[in-house]
Amino acid sequence: MPCTPKVLAASLVATLCAASLAQSWQRNADPAALPLLDGPRIHLYVQEAYEAFPADITDAVADRYAELVDAGMDCSRHLLDWADLEPSPGVFDVDSLVEALDRRIAQGTPRQFVNITVVDSFGVETAPRYVQDLLAQGARWDDPRITGPFGDLLDAIVPEMVDRGVYMLGFAKEAGGYYENEPAQADSFAGFVQTAIDRTHAIEPRLATTVVFAGTEDASIPALMPIIDVATFNNYFYEIELDPSCTILGEGLPLWRATGANPIPAMLDEMIAVSGDRLICIQEIGQATGWTDRPSTLGPLAGEANQARVIDALVEALLERQNRFRTVSLWTLNDHTPAGMQYLVDAILAEGLPVCYAANIAEIFGPTGIVESTPEARPKRAFGVLRERIEELSR
Secondary structure (H helix, E strand, C coil), X not given: CXXXXXXXXXXXXXXXXXXXHHHHHHHHCCCCXXXXXXXXXXXXXXXXXXXXXXXXXXXXXXXXXXXXXXXXXXXXXXXXXXHHHCCEXXXXXXXXXXXXXXXXXXXXXXXXXXXXXXXXXXXXXXXXXXXXXXXXXXXXXXXXXXHHHHHHHHHHHHHXXXXXXXXXXEEEECCHHHHHHCHHHHHHHHHHHHHHHHHHHHHCCCCEEEEEEECCCCCCXXXXXXXXXXXXXXXECEEEEEEEXXXXXXXXXXXXXXXXXXCHHHHHHHHHHHHCCCCEEEEEEECCCCCCCCCCCCCCCCCHHHHHHHHHHXXXXXXCCCCCEEEEEEECCECCCHHHHHHHHHHHHHCCCXXXXXXXHHHHHCCCCCECCCCCCCEXXXXXXXXXXXXXXXX
């Protein structure tokens, strides 16, 4: 951002007004509300898998996405690393964000959630290099050398987002692992998030803020839940079972198994319990069908029929709690490929874990879509269930 008098003045005004406008937000609007999201109903949607596919597969999957838009799907989301939005210190890539938002609008999903991954499941790799260096040198997250540039980034992108249907802005994805690994930074990161929330509300008081928690036992919940406007979760339908045939150092390893629909109501009630009075958005939820070209590691329940039943039961349970939930994104529209999952397998094997464990992890991430990643994008049973439920909810 150029350091002109106009820019400096705008930044100063935003900083001075942040606290008072944040207080106004608390006084004049329900902090659990989503004022920029159309309608007090549940919005059900799904996103494509994060993998580069050949053009024929990409086009076929896009046609399935369009079918869901025709049925009434109107939401989408974006996961953007802070490092990508600020490729060099003080230089912000607003154009790529605008292009991504405009592309979704053109596809027919104008209600958008943007999550800036300041930290994610793997730590601080998503922050710009200069921020990583400052932290490595002992700086805290609430250091003005970190909060100041992020505030400048928000000055640049928040107006563009609001103009393009963004109803909620997130500042972290699954930060619980970072809290467990860096407990001395926990308070300072909460201070960073609070500063970002204040700055966002100063720019646009209607824009709700959040962080994405990895389930209801995320270690960052005690520090971050009290300061955000909307509670947001990732969660999946699996249980863990010790498998004596998959061992390391003679001990059986815990493997993931597909579950049926029974755990769904309790899972949603746990989200409500830890969220206080906040509305809840689910960023990712789902269950894999299991590979069909090799023996499955996900147990006897895995398969297309169970995936369809789970999604149908999820919507039923959400409707019984619709005063608390507003957006729900399945993960994902299309499968990741076995070749794509090999990268994950190789990384796990490099840690010294056995092939059986790596295969299980790859399977819960790989065939989790509701259409196949083929030139035909064959819909699984759950695709029809989702389409019908979207039609129902959009009415």
